[in-house]
Amino acid sequence: MSGEQDWNKKSVRILSRKEGNTKCADCGEPDPQWASYTLGVFVCVTCCGIHRNLPEISKVKSLTMAKWEEDQIQFLDSHGNNAAKAKYEAHVPVYYYRPTYADCHVLREQWIRAKYERQQFMKKEGSDGLPGGVKEGILFKRGRDNGQYLARKFVLTEMDGTLKYFIKPDPEKMKHSNGLQITYVKDNRARNVFVYHNDGQEIVSWFNAIRAAQFHYMKVAFPTANDKEILSRLPQNFLKEGYMEKTGPKPTDTFKKRWFTLDHRRLMYFKDPLDAFAKGEVFLGSIENGYQVTTELVPNSYSNVWNYGISISTPERTYLFTCESEHEWESWLSVFKKVISIPMTVREYAVEAQFKHRS
Numbered sequence: 001m002s003g004e005q006d007w008n009k010k011s012v013r014i015l016s017r018k019e020g021n022t023k024c025a026d027c028g029e030p031d032p033q034w035a036s037y038t039l040g041v042f043v044c045v046t047c048c049g050i051h052r053n054l055p056e057i058s059k060v061k062s063l064t065m066a067k068w069e070e071d072q073i074q075f076l077d078s079h080g081n082n083a084a085k086a087k088y089e090a091h092v093p094v095y096y097y098r099p100t101y102a103d104c105h106v107l108r109e110q111w112i113r114a115k116y117e118r119q120q121f122m123k124k125e126g127s128d129g130l131p132g133g134v135k136e137g138i139l140f141k142r143g144r145d146n147g148q149y150l151a152r153k154f155v156l157t158e159m160d161g162t163l164k165y166f167i168k169p170d171p172e173k174m175k176h177s178n179g180l181q182i183t184y185v186k187d188n189r190a191r192n193v194f195v196y197h198n199d200g201q202e203i204v205s206w207f208n209a210i211r212a213a214q215f216h217y218m219k220v221a222f223p224t225a226n227d228k229e230i231l232s233r234l235p236q237n238f239l240k241e242g243y244m245e246k247t248g249p250k251p252t253d254t255f256k257k258r259w260f261t262l263d264h265r266r267l268m269y270f271k272d273p274l275d276a277f278a279k280g281e282v283f284l285g286s287i288e289n290g291y292q293v294t295t296e297l298v299p300n301s302y303s304n305v306w307n308y309g310i311s312i313s314t315p316e317r318t319y320l321f322t323c324e325s326e327h328e329w330e331s332w333l334s335v336f337k338k339v340i341s342i343p344m345t346v347r348e349y350a351v352e353a354q355f356k357h358r359s
């Protein structure tokens with residue numbers, strides 16, 4: 001390697017340690033090893049892969065393996081992640097979901113395309129609600145009974161209180177790269193709706209439209225709350241999902257494998273991860289209110305049972321769950337313990353009362 005190249009590589013490395021450049025410009029992953037010398041940003045390997053699909057807009061190179069020219073280094077120096085953020089993210093709507101490195105591909109790709117290709121956030125657009133107050137379109141919806149996806153028209157209005165909450169695209173579970181799970185609670189029961197669209201931009205647009213509608217709805221419902229408080233009330237990711245086995249209330253009941261989803265204090269279990277309705281729901285209160293989580297030895301008398309047991313005691317009954325591996329067991333234990341260690345809010349007392357009324 002020539003001395004000049006050596007020097008250039010060193011300069012690139014110094015630039016990559018400047019404030020703002022130490023995290024990926026698009027997803028925030030620490031220590032990005034790639035840079036776009038046409039946009040002047042430092043990005044992680046995954047976002048770099050997405051940039052490669054936009055060759056007209058972004059040209060990327062490895063910080064360590066590529067050959068860097070003097071003018072490219074100067075461009076990186078005079079731009080950088082903070083400057084790019086100020087330019088390309090100047091007017092991101094407050095409700096808009098900014099993906100992180102933990103998020104799925106479709107969310108990340110559409111965020112990058114929205115920023116640099118469509119330059120969607122460079123000028124301010126209208127209010128902070130759902131643009132136009134309404135969104136409608138065709139999505140493929142999974143049939144409740146036969147599991148087939150059929151085209152259905154969906155209409156979302158700004159005043160729609162039905163979509164009480166909502167989670168992000170879940171391609172892994174649905175086995176469709178543009179899959180989206182919509183979950184809402186009606187009559188104190190969770191309902192899952194699974195949809196997809198062949199166009200990733202469309203599915204992400206629905207995702208953000210629902211967030212916009214929720215944001216608007218909450219602003220009306222809580223007129224004194226500031227934007228930050230409202231954002232914190234928008235749906236978050238599920239705390240954890242996965243398989244466990246569960247036994248019924250009687251000692252003779254057998255263990256059955258179920259898909260569990262923990263949303264705040266609502267532990268739901270399904271026969272299949274794509275079921276519309278839960279087979280059952282358990283409310284997880286707090287320690288002060290008589291809820292307990294303990295590790296449990298699972299008696300050998302059961303056959304074909306997973307070995308790692310967890311029991312959850314509520315004021316009404318004790319539930320016994322088993323996990324397949326020690327790793328899963330530790331992970332469920334830690335989320336359950338965390339949930340019950342937090343005191344309940346007034347709203348959660350109301351939800352608990354609904355659960356007690358139901359059983």
Ligand SMILES: [Zn+2]
Pocket residue numbers: 024025026027028029043044045046047048101
């Ligand atoms: Zn990234």
